[in-house]
Amino acid sequence: MxxxxxxxxxxxxxxxxxxxxxxxxxxxxxxxxxxxxxxxxxxxxxxxxxxxxxxxxxxxxxxxxxxxxxxxGAPDLLPTDGSVTEDEDEFPEGDEIRDAVLVTDGDSEMGQMVILSLIVKRARVKALVKDKRAALEAFGTYVESLTGDSRDKPFLRKALRGVCTVICPNEGFLSTVGSLKGVKHVILLSQLSVYKGAGGIQALMKSNARKLAEQDESILVASGIPYTIIRAGMLQNSPGGTQGFSFEQGSAAKGTLSKEDAAFICVEAIDAVPREGFIFEVVSGDEKVSDWKVCLNRLLEKSEQQLQ
Structure with missing residues (x-):
């Protein structure tokens, strides 16, 4: 081009x-x-x-x-210099338009894969990154990149402005962040089942990650915000879209999943908003999914029936 x-x-x-x-x-x-x-x-x-x-x-x-x-047809999210010109008080609280998706840890491998899938979906994307210039070079004005401490209330309030859905592709964000006021849906990609299934030296090496994952899940469940926890099998650097899937309970502890597929599923989960909470496991398997909306709504209905 x-x-x-x-x-x-x-x-x-x-x-x-x-x-x-x-x-x-x-x-x-x-x-x-x-x-x-x-x-x-x-x-x-x-x-x-x-x-x-x-x-x-x-x-x-x-x-x-x-x-x-x-x-x-994509909106101009940022000026070419990467600066944010939006007036802090443009939308009074309660009246602001919430149509954006915020990706935490946006300069991580999983974060970038999620962002790419969101761009293709033509979503309005915001991302928390460590290097704003690198993010601008990578994604241009398709992503509103924000750099700061999520534990800082003014920065977090700015990051969440206009955000409807938060996607957490890695553990640790929910364990340190404060209130997610105004957010309508939080999607967490969790490796907790993998960490629990690890033994020996691997269990020791992953002990801190397991602790963060446990904290993230418990905080999210208690938040009162509709949430989706995707408990994926061990994430691998393999091409996505080449295998089917399995959603059997207990499969995540021993199964694997392509990182590309995991990112794609996180984005597809945006449209399956639960009334309260939705937890499912997913690994590579034999089930072919031709319509993710139908698949996720089926899993959601099954999950809600089990809670009744």
Missing amino acids: AGVVPCSSSTLSPLTSLNFHYQEQCRALHAHSFILSTQRRGLYVCAAKKKVSFTDQILDYIEGGPKLRKWY
């Missing part, structure tokens, strides 16, 4: 093995932008001699700039 600035490989290293979940949407996007470019500039000829990789396509999509954003 013309005018694309190469991105930093270190910033986007978790995004170098993207799966089929995004391919059809990106093919449509690139076809749409090609048609528009021929209409506006005359015939635009791609002179590439080799097939463009899917990774290059998605990076082109992310870094396409304002013109591509306008074609694709």
Whole structure:
């Protein structure tokens, strides 16, 4: 794509093995932008001699700039310098529009995979990151990146402005954060079952992570906010979308799951909001899922029936 600035490989290293979940949407996007470019500039000829990789396509999509954003219909979340210009008092409390998804630990591997899936879903994305400049280089204005201490009440209030759903791709955030006032749904990707199933030296090495995971789950359950806890099997750096799934109780302790699939499921869970709480396990298995909305609503109904 013309005018694309190469991105930093270190910033986007978790995004170098993207799966089929995004391919059809990106093919449509690139076809749409090609048609528009021929209409506006005359015939635009791609002179590439080799097939463009899917990774290059998605990076082109992310870094396409304002013109591509306008074609694709995504909102301008940030000015080009990355600064936040929104007036702190633009929306009085109680009247603000809550349509954003906040991703915690947004510069982690899992955080970046979740963000990418949200971008493709055309969601309004906010992310807590340690390096705001690196996040801007990686995701451009598709993501409103915020740097600060989540334990600081003014910063947390700013981070949660306009947020409907919070996705926690790693343990530790809920154990340290204060009130999540105004949030309508919290999604937690939990490895607690994996930590509990570990033995020997692995159990010792994961003892702190297990403690944080236990605290996160207990705090979330007691928060009063509708929550979804996805207890995934051991996360692996394998391509997503290549296997089926299993949602059997007890499977997460010994099973595995692609990180790409885990990120995708976190994003799909946004549309399955429980009345109170929703906990399910997921690992790679034999069950093929063609419609995640139907699948998650089925699991949600089953979970609510068990609580009655």
